[in-house]
Amino acid sequence: GAVVSQHPSWVICKSGTSVKIECRSLDFQATTMFWYRQFPKQSLMLMATSNEGSKATYEQGVEKDKFLINHASLTLSTLTVTSAHPEDSSFYICSAQRSGGAGNEQFFGPGTRLTVL
Amino acid sequence: SQQGEEDPQALSIQEGENATMNCSYKTSINNLQWYRQNSGRGLVHLILIRSNEREKHSGRLRVTLDTSKKSSSLLITASRAADTASYFCATVATSGYALNFGKGTSLLVTP
Numbered sequence: 563g564a565v566v567s568q569h570p571s572w573v574i575c576k577s578g579t580s581v582k583i584e585c586r587s588l589d590f591q592a593t594t595m596f597w598y599r600q601f602p603k604q605s606l607m608l609m610a611t612s613n614e615g616s617k618a619t620y621e622q623g624v625e626k627d628k629f630l631i632n633h634a635s636l637t638l639s640t641l642t643v644t645s646a647h648p649e650d651s652s653f654y655i656c657s658a659q660r661s662g663g664a665g666n667e668q669f670f671g672p673g674t675r676l677t678v679l
Numbered sequence: 680s681q682q683g684e685e686d687p688q689a690l691s692i693q694e695g696e697n698a699t700m701n702c703s704y705k706t707s708i709n710n711l712q713w714y715r716q717n718s719g720r721g722l723v724h725l726i727l728i729r730s731n732e733r734e735k736h737s738g739r740l741r742v743t744l745d746t747s748k749k750s751s752s753l754l755i756t757a758s759r760a761a762d763t764a765s766y767f768c769a770t771v772a773t774s775g776y777a778l779n780f781g782k783g784t785s786l787l788v789t790p
Contacts, residue, residue: 596777605767606780655721668778672721
């Protein structure tokens with residue numbers, strides 16, 4: 563149990579286009595989902611915390627108008643990178659926290675590699 | 680904000696040897712977790728240790744936590760080539776629930 567999927571696994575797009583990444587908890591409900599970004603050979607940086615039915619909470623320095631997050635259901639959160647530019651190229655990883663689960667365990671998706679040309 | 684610091688940054692050992700990675704953090708924590716990441720892949724949760732615990736074992740993994748020194752260590756015993764990966768510690772502060780990741784240790788285990 564506790565499987566999180568992401569779609570797509572990788573995407574290449576032109577500069578200026580928008581890209582939507584989906585994060586799904588497949589076998590559990592997740593009140594809270596998290597979005598991370600990871601640059602090559604670096605650690606994960608938390609971008610935002612997404613709560614079902616409410617606005618996401620963004621970390622300092624993350625533009626909420628550029629990285630749109632929607633958490634419309636207990637099993638799906640989406641991250642849309644609007645007007646993507648080459649500097650947005652990164653590995654985006656989501657995680658989900660089980661509703662009513664013990665502790666703070668998060669289950670991570672496999673990541674989405676975004677390359678903006 | 681990122682607060683964990685792992686050392687060493689990179690570690691190369693031979694199969695059968697033990698690998699030890701250390702993690703230090705700055706604020707009070709609720710728990711500390713260790714994750715593994717294969718190149719270009721998602722994270723795999725290895726072990727969680729709560730602030731009131733001092734040591735935990737899981738298979739070939741042994742994690743210690745010293746809250747007075749704000750540090751933790753991950754020991755992998757009898758390492759295998761398949762253990763080659765990056766290892767991250769992540770803390771959950773007492774005041775929050777988000778994970779704060781360290782910079783990671785890149786482990787290479789050669790046959």
